[in-house]
Structures are given as structure tokens and as C-alpha cells.
Amino acid sequence: MNVTFFALSALALILVRFMPHLLRLRIRILRWIRWNWAANLLENHFAGWVLLFRVLLSVVAVVLFGAGWRELHG
Numbered sequence: 001m002n003v004t005f006f007a008l009s010a011l012a013l014i015l016v017r018f019m020p021h022l023l024r025l026r027i028r029i030l031r032w033i034r035w036n037w038a039a040n041l042l043e044n045h046f047a048g049w050v051l052l053f054r055v056l057l058s059v060v061a062v063v064l065f066g067a068g069w070r071e072l073h074g
Contacts, residue, residue, distance in 0.1 A: 005068030012061035
């Protein structure tokens with residue numbers, strides 16, 4: 001099970017790098033389903049949303065790494 005935590009932690013850290021691309025994809029999907037108000041909100045505060053999601057993914061990665069470490073040495 002600890003390998004799973006480490007793998008998910010690595011995945012979260014990889015996703016941190018691609019967060020602007022993922023957010024742009026989300027904006028395109030929101031425009032496609034005609035949720036223009038939500039797409040406009042993300043576009044107007046793009047840098048802030050990217051920073052928020054990067055911090056959240058980093059926190060998730062640290063928690064998963066800690067859980068894997070604790071299970072490995074616990």
C-alpha cells in the first residue's frame with residue numbers, strides 16, 4: 001500500500017507542473033458546455049487559480065508522501 005501513496009504523491013507533483021494547461025482545458029470544457037460565467041471567472045483570475053491549485057496539489061503530495069513514509073516505517 002505504501003507504494004501507492006508514493007506513486008500518487010509523484011503524480012500530484014507532476015500535475016503541479018501542468019496546472020496552467022489543465023486549467024485552460026477546464027476553461028475550454030466550460031465554454032463547450034456553455035457555462036460562460038464560470039469560464040469568465042477562471043479567465044479573469046487565472047494566475048490566482050493556478051497558484052491555488054498548485055498549492056493544493058503540493059499539500060496533497062506532501063500528505064500522501066507522509067502517509068506512505070509512516071506506513072513504511074510505522
